[in-house]
Every structure is written in C-alpha cells, then in structure tokens.
Amino acid sequence: MSRRSQAQDADPVLITRTEDLAALCARLREEPFVTVDTEFMREKTYWPELCVVQLGGARDVAVIDAQAEGLDLAPLGELLADPKVTKVFHAARQDVEICILRFGAPPRPLFDTQIAAMVAGFGDQASYDSLVRGLANASIDKAHRFSDWSARPLSAAQIAYAAADVTHLRRVYTALVERLTEEGRLSWVAEEMAELTDPATYRQDPESAWERLKPRSGNRRFLAAVRAAAAWREREAQRVNIPRQRLVRDETLLEIAATSPASPAELSRARGISKGFADGKAGAGLLAALAAARDLPEAQLPEAQRDNRQGPPASPALIALLKVLLAAKAEEHHVAPRLIASSDELERLATEAEPQIPALHGWRRQIFGQAAVSLKSGRLALGVEGRKVKLIPS
Numbered sequence: 001m002s003r004r005s006q007a008q009d010a011d012p013v014l015i016t017r018t019e020d021l022a023a024l025c026a027r028l029r030e031e032p033f034v035t036v037d038t039e040f041m042r043e044k045t046y047w048p049e050l051c052v053v054q055l056g057g058a059r060d061v062a063v064i065d066a067q068a069e070g071l072d073l074a075p076l077g078e079l080l081a082d083p084k085v086t087k088v089f090h091a092a093r094q095d096v097e098i099c100i101l102r103f104g105a106p107p108r109p110l111f112d113t114q115i116a117a118m119v120a121g122f123g124d125q126a127s128y129d130s131l132v133r134g135l136a137n138a139s140i141d142k143a144h145r146f147s148d149w150s151a152r153p154l155s156a157a158q159i160a161y162a163a164a165d166v167t168h169l170r171r172v173y174t175a176l177v178e179r180l181t182e183e184g185r186l187s188w189v190a191e192e193m194a195e196l197t198d199p200a201t202y203r204q205d206p207e208s209a210w211e212r213l214k215p216r217s218g219n220r221r222f223l224a225a226v227r228a229a230a231a232w233r234e235r236e237a238q239r240v241n242i243p244r245q246r247l248v249r250d251e252t253l254l255e256i257a258a259t260s261p262a263s264p265a266e267l268s269r270a271r272g273i274s275k276g277f278a279d280g281k282a283g284a285g286l287l288a289a290l291a292a293a294r295d296l297p298e299a300q301l302p303e304a305q306r307d308n309r310q311g312p313p314a315s316p317a318l319i320a321l322l323k324v325l326l327a328a329k330a331e332e333h334h335v336a337p338r339l340i341a342s343s344d345e346l347e348r349l350a351t352e353a354e355p356q357i358p359a360l361h362g363w364r365r366q367i368f369g370q371a372a373v374s375l376k377s378g379r380l381a382l383g384v385e386g387r388k389v390k391l392i393p394s
Contacts, residue, residue, distance in 0.1 A: 012061040012163035014154065016068035018075070025075040028057045033086040034079070035166040035173065036107065038095045039149040046237045046244065048098050051149035055079075056166030063162045065154060077103035088173045090114050090128045090165075097202045106197040113169065115192045116176045119185050121334030128165070128172075136171035140164060188363050192339075206234035211305065213250055215257075220301035221294075225257035227302050228293035232286050247282075248272070260290050314350035322346045324382060325375055328389035329368040340368050349376065 015021050028034045035056035042048040053064040053076060066073065080087060080099055087107040089095050091114045096106045117126035122134075129140045144161040180186045195201055210230035215223060233253060237244040248256075252272040261267040267287060268278035277283050323346060330337040341349070341359035348355040349372050360369040371391065374380035381392040 010059055010061045010167075012063055012159055012167075014159055015062050015064040016071060018070070018072040021064060021071065021073070022075040024055065024060060024062050025079040027060060028055060029079055029082050029085055031057050031085060033088050033111070033173065035088045035169040036080075036095065037089065037162070037165040037169070038098055039147075039162060040094070040098060041148070041150050042243070044242065044246075046241050047101060048094065049150060050098050050102060052154070052162055054162050054166040056163075056170055061163050061167055063154070063159050065152075067150065067152065073102065080107040081105060083108060086111050088113065088169060090131070090169060090172070091125075092196060096196060100199055100202055106199060108197055110193050110197050111173065111177075111189065112193065112196060113172050113176055115196070115339070116180060116189045118336035118339040119188050119192075120176055120179050120183070121336070124336045124338040126336075128169075131172045132168045135175040136168045138168050138171075140168070185363075191362060204234065204238070206231040206238075209234040209244075210302075213254060214305065215254065218304045220298075220303065222257060223302045223304060224293040224296050224300075225260050225290055226254065228289040229253050229257050229286060232289040236282060236285060248286075256286070256290070260294060261287065262291065263287070314347050318350045318376070319346055321375060321382060322349055322372055324389060325372060325391075326368060328382075328391070329371065331388075333367045335367070340364050341372075349373075 013020075015024060035054075037054040038050060039052035039054075040048040040050050050066045053066055053073075055062045055064065055076075064073075064076065065071065079085065080103060086109050088111045089107075090112065092110060092112040096110070099105070099107050113131060114126055114128075117131055118124065122131065129142075132138050132140055141161060141164065144158050147158055147161075149158070177186070180189060207227070210223070210227040213226060213230060215226050217223065229248075230253060233244050233248050237247045240247070249272055252270055256267065256270050256273070259266070259270065261270070264275075264278040264283055264287070267273055267283055268275045273283075326337050326341055326346065329335075330340060341357070341364065345355075345357045345359045348357055349359065354360060354373070358364055359372070371380060374393075375382070379394060381394050383390045383392050
C-alpha cells in the first residue's frame with residue numbers, strides 16, 4: 001500500500017487550540033516549503049479581519065480558525081518568520097498585508113506563484129484556477145468563494161474548500177520551480193519578491209492619501225483642502241475601522257474640498273453628508289481639518305501633481321511601436337508583457353532618454369529595455385517575417 005507523501009492526499013484538519021497549532025507549526029518548520037493562504041473579511045471594515053489561515057505541508061493540511069476562542073497565533077508567526085522555510089502563496093499581496101498587521105513583519109522567504117507564472121509565460125495575472133488545471137491536473141470548486149468566513153461554526157464544505165487552496169498549490173509551486181530552474185529564471189522571481197515583502201509597500205500614510213484622488217487642478221489652496229480632507233478621512237476610517245468610501249465617498253470629499261465649508265450647516269449641503277454627520281464628532285473633525293488648511297501659509301501649500309514625463313507629449317505612433325516591440329519580446333521570451341513594462345513606463349520611454357523605470361534595469365533591460373532604447377534612437381526597426389514580428393538592426 002502506498003504511503004501518503006503529498007499534502008493533496010491528506011485529510012484537512014481544523015485547528016482551534018494553541019497546542020495543536022504549535023505542534024503543526026513545529027512539524028512544518030522541518031520542511032523546505034509550506035503553502036499558505038488566508039480567508040478574511042474587509043467589506044465592512046478598514047482593516048482586514050483575519051478569519052482563517054490554511055497551511056499545507058508534505059503530510060499536513062490544516063485549516064486554522066483564527067477566531068477560535070483562546071487560540072494564540074504566535075506559533076504561526078514564528079513559522080512565517082522562519083528563514084529556513086519558504087512560504088508559498090498565490091497572489092500574496094493581501095495575505096502579506098494581513099501578516100504585517102497581525103505579526104509585525106511579512107513572511108520571509110516568500111514565493112508568489114502568480115508572479116512566478118507571469119515570469120514563466122502564463123500571461124498577465126494568471127488565476128489560481130487556471131494554474132491548478134494546467135499544472136496540477138485538478139479543478140477548484142468555486143461554490144464557497146464568497147463565503148462569510150467570519151460566521152461560525154465553519155462548515156465541512158468550507159473547510160474542504162479552504163484546504164484545496166493549499167493542497168493544489170504544492171503541485172503548482174513545484175512545477176513552476178522546475179520550469180523556472182530549467183529556464184534560469186528563478187532569480188527573476190526573487191527580484192519581484194523584494195517589493196512584495198517590503199513593509200513600505202503596505203504602509204498607509206494619511207498625509208499622502210490625497211494623491212490617490214488625482215485632483216485635476218493647479219489651485220494650491222484647493223489642493224491643500226483635498227490633502228487635509230483626505231488625511232482626516234484616512235485617520236478617521238482607521239480609528240472607527242470602516243472603509244474610507246463608507247465614511248465619505250471620493251466625489252463627496254472633492255466637493256467638500258472645493259467648497260471648503262466652515263460650519264456644520266454648510267457641510268451638510270454636500271451630497272452624501274447627513275445633518276447628523278455634519279453636527280457630530282466626525283463633522284467637527286473634518287471642519288477643523290479644512291480650517292487648518294485654509295490657514296496654511298503659501299509656502300506650505302502642496303504643489304500640483306505633475307506629469308514626470310519630460311519634453312513634448314509622446315508620439316502616439318512611437319508608443320504604438322514600443323507596444324509592438326513589448327508584445328514581440330514577451331512572446332519571444334514567454335513572459336507576461338505587464339511584468340516587463342506598464343503602459344506608463346512605455347510612455348516615459350517614448351518621452352525621456354533614460355527614465356528611471358524597472359524596464360531599463362536587470363532582466364527587463366536584457367530582454368526588452370535595451371531593444372526599446374535602440375528602437376527609439378533609430379538603431380532598430382520592426383518588420384514582419386511570416387506571422388511574427390522581426391527585429392531589424394539598422
């Protein structure tokens with residue numbers, strides 16, 4: 001009789017006690033890698049509410065009830081921080097954010113199979129489902145994708161669904177590592193992990209929250225009001241733990257910044273602002289922030305957000321050529337185009353001599369950036385040979 005040696009053959013267990021979690025994590029810390037996923041809720045909160053953590057090892061598959069009474073997650077934090085064990089996620093950004101909030105640091109070392117799949121030529125933002133079908137020869141039951149993971153008790157179907165996210169991931173990971181090792185591209189994935197595990201990537205700075213609104217105005221006094229209102233909203237949303245849009249919507253915030261109300265009565269005239277809000281503590285805080293912005297001296301007003309591109313606007317034809325070159329290089333090297341260069345980077349390439357962008361550094365420069373510079377300077381032309389784009393040195 002064959003021994004069970006793969007996590008996908010193991011039966012999932014539900015962990016609700018600290019001693020069981022400690023024993024599980026001790027076993028997993030002896031393995032070279034562990035697959036990880038989380039289930040959380042944040043539709044009604046600013047901060048994500050961790051509900052479930054799934055772990056997959058060679059002989060263990062566990063679903064940890066993160067909300068179980070008396071459960072101490074410290075052993076999990078120690079596992080995630082263990083430098084000897086690679087933590088494997090798919091589309092890890094939100095999972096990493098939760099780990100930083102809960103344990104104070106990102107999981108390290110980390111491997112994101114979505115990014116690895118882009119490096120391996122599976123297209124932009126390859127879904128977990130597609131990778132499981134293509135690399136693990138399995139399928140995912142999507143019935144519980146939108147479950148309320150905060151409701152208790154967890155059903156047997158929920159536990160099985162959650163466990164599948166880490167069992168199939170082991171096969172996906174090993175297949176990707178084998179493929180990328182053969183192609184000499186594992187180091188490319190490592191470069192991408194540096195940004196993903198940088199705590200600064202997840203830092204919520206209230207003072208820069210206004211930049212997300214992209215106000216189209218050169219009026220610095222208005223921009224000061226936008227900055228003050230957005231910073232107030234960010235802090236207040238964090239304090240009361242509700243989504244920023246539920247507190248005050250973007251369009252309402254911009255309207256308030258434009259009118260700069262000085263009283264509750266004036267504030268209540270803004271769309272989406274109730275009299276109760278305007279007269280209450282939240283309204284008072286927002287009005288105080290706007291008043292402080294009105295009193296700022298000229299030297300402290302924010303500058304308009306400027307387009308960093310230098311010189312005249314880029315030629316649409318040149319941008320189109322760079323897009324063709326990008327598509328050709330991505331096809332040649334079997335890498336997702338979006339991972340090589342973004343649309344904004346292509347525009348900067350078209351207008352700046354040597355812009356400081358990822359596409360002109362490291363492996364990206366090797367497979368695309370240098371050719372893009374040559375195309376711009378007239379040392380490279382594009383043609384067609386058969387059904388493929390051909391690069392013609394000139």
